[in-house]
Amino acid sequence: MRRFWNLLATPIGAILMKCTYLLRRTAHTVQTLRDRLLQTRAFLAWKSSQNKLNDLQQRIVSDLDRDGIAINVSELGLDAQFQELCEHSSLLKPLPKKTGGIMKPFLHKLLSENVVDHDPESIYGRVCLDSRLLEIASAYFRGLCSLSEYNMWLNVPIDDSAQSSQLWHRDPGDICLLKMFGLVTDLTPSNGSFHYLRGSHWRGPHARLTAPSTHDGFSSRSNDEQMRQLTDERDWIHVTGPRGTIIFADTRGYHKGGLVQSDHRLLLAAMYTRWMYTGESMLRQTTPLADDASVDQEWALRAIRRGEE
Numbered sequence: 001m002r003r004f005w006n007l008l009a010t011p012i013g014a015i016l017m018k019c020t021y022l023l024r025r026t027a028h029t030v031q032t033l034r035d036r037l038l039q040t041r042a043f044l045a046w047k048s049s050q051n052k053l054n055d056l057q058q059r060i061v062s063d064l065d066r067d068g069i070a071i072n073v074s075e076l077g078l079d080a081q082f083q084e085l086c087e088h089s090s091l092l093k094p095l096p097k098k099t100g101g102i103m104k105p106f107l108h109k110l111l112s113e114n115v116v117d118h119d120p121e122s123i124y125g126r127v128c129l130d131s132r133l134l135e136i137a138s139a140y141f142r143g144l145c146s147l148s149e150y151n152m153w154l155n156v157p158i159d160d161s162a163q164s165s166q167l168w169h170r171d172p173g174d175i176c177l178l179k180m181f182g183l184v185t186d187l188t189p190s191n192g193s194f195h196y197l198r199g200s201h202w203r204g205p206h207a208r209l210t211a212p213s214t215h216d217g218f219s220s221r222s223n224d225e226q227m228r229q230l231t232d233e234r235d236w237i238h239v240t241g242p243r244g245t246i247i248f249a250d251t252r253g254y255h256k257g258g259l260v261q262s263d264h265r266l267l268l269a270a271m272y273t274r275w276m277y278t279g280e281s282m283l284r285q286t287t288p289l290a291d292d293a294s295v296d297q298e299w300a301l302r303a304i305r306r307g308e309e
């Protein structure tokens, strides 16, 4: 170790340090250029897709642009799909959890505890790839979106205090991420309501706010007390709503939820991302895309894992 420090103090060490610095700068520049290129392609494809948003979709996108969240959106015309979703998902049962890694004992992912095999015929795949939802996500990103993840989430009470995503945090992977939560059970203050700090998304006044936090080995989490030090509680949006409600939230902004005190919470959760999202897709394609898939749908599944990957 001592030899290493001695080497750094020599001219060779100085050159090595300079080279390392230049390499890191170059890698950063290449990454930025790649991101810009990808976003430009997605932007041009979005522009040429000529999808016109209806009034409700426009309202949702402007709520998202302003606050980072759009709630109580149950009029999108997905009622029949939600009815089917409720019927199917009520038959799902919790699967064995994998051991190791970061566990959320309060959350069961009912389609798979890991990667989900995307079935374009299933009600889950059909809802998440519904053009009305893809259009909203793409308009929010100003570029055609990817669908990186979907699953049915069952939240249950546990005999412990708030932990992991039940505490305030920002999701990693890009400067903006759009989650869609489709409520299959009513969402109440006691069965895992969702909380969001208004304006903490990329376009909001609190985009750069970093609250005091504690690292749990996976991510930085803040409790209410820590959040209160830097934010006004009047900006904390507390989301509840009846079954059938769709909530869109940019979860790069501060949020928390899923703390069940009584009963349980069941919802369809999907994550839409920009092309430069750095996280892995949690979906695997096992059957070919339908022949009549739209351009938006093809783009949405661009980053999906193929075959046995």
Ligand SMILES: O=C(O)CCC(=O)C(=O)O
Residues within 6 Å of the ligand: 165, 166, 171, 179, 192, 193, 194, 195, 251, 255, 256, 257, 258
């Ligand atoms: O379960 C919730 O309500 C919060 C979810 C969450 O933190 C997340 O999706 O990152």
